[in-house]
Structures are given as structure tokens and as C-alpha cells.
Amino acid sequence: MWYSYISIGHDGENAVxxxxxxxAASPWFAGHFPEDPIxxxxxxxxxVTETIARVLKKNLSLQSVARIKFKKLVRPGDILDIHAMAGKKENHYxxxxxxxxxxxxxxxxxxAPKKEQ
Structure with missing residues (x-):
């Protein structure tokens, strides 16, 4: 895996x-960009999708995204905190x-639940 969990869980409510x-050895960084990896x-x-699926113990895949905002570059070795909150509709976060x-x-x-093949 190209990232490692330091901690993972939920808050007992709807938050992951x-x-x-x-x-740093991730292929994501090698290809984007070799001289200035982000x-x-x-x-x-x-x-985020994989983290939600893992915490909920469901086989989920990304169906759609909305209102995505990128505000800061992520460099190799950065520590990231993920917070995901369930929405009012099923499988919305x-x-x-x-x-x-x-x-x-x-x-x-x-x-969305992954379709069985």
C-alpha cells in the first residue's frame, strides 16, 4: 500500500x-513529479474512499464527487488526518x-457497493 495508517476508527457516531x-517510494510520487513530488x-x-470502506467493513467504490477543493500540496512522508462524516443519504459523505x-x-x-464479478 502506498500509505500507512497511524490510527483508524470512528467516533461512535457517523464520523470516520x-x-x-x-x-515516499509510492509510484504516485514517482510519476507526479519526479523532481518535485506531490x-x-x-x-x-x-x-478517503478506502478508509471509509475499511472502517465500515464494506466493499465500496467511488461513484461520484462534488465540491472538491485542494488547498495544500501533499509531499512524501506528510502525516494526514482524514475526517469523513456520513450524510443524510445512504453512502453520501x-x-x-x-x-x-x-x-x-x-x-x-x-x-456505492462494488458489484460482484
Missing amino acids: LARVTTD LPGIAQINM SFSITSMEEDVCSGRLVL
């Missing part, structure tokens, strides 16, 4: 919480990623 660190936005959204209390990324996700 995790602290992760990114692996974590692409799609990788951040994928990390609002989320934020922060690093050292600075906003990194936020938005809304709609997840």
Missing part, C-alpha cells in the same frame, strides 16, 4: 477518523483532509 502517512488529488480521494491543522482537501463523495 484516520491518521495516515504517505510512502500526491495527486485522485490519490487523496482514493485514500463529506470529508476533509488536514495536515498539521492546515486544510489539504475537502469535498463530498458518493460511494
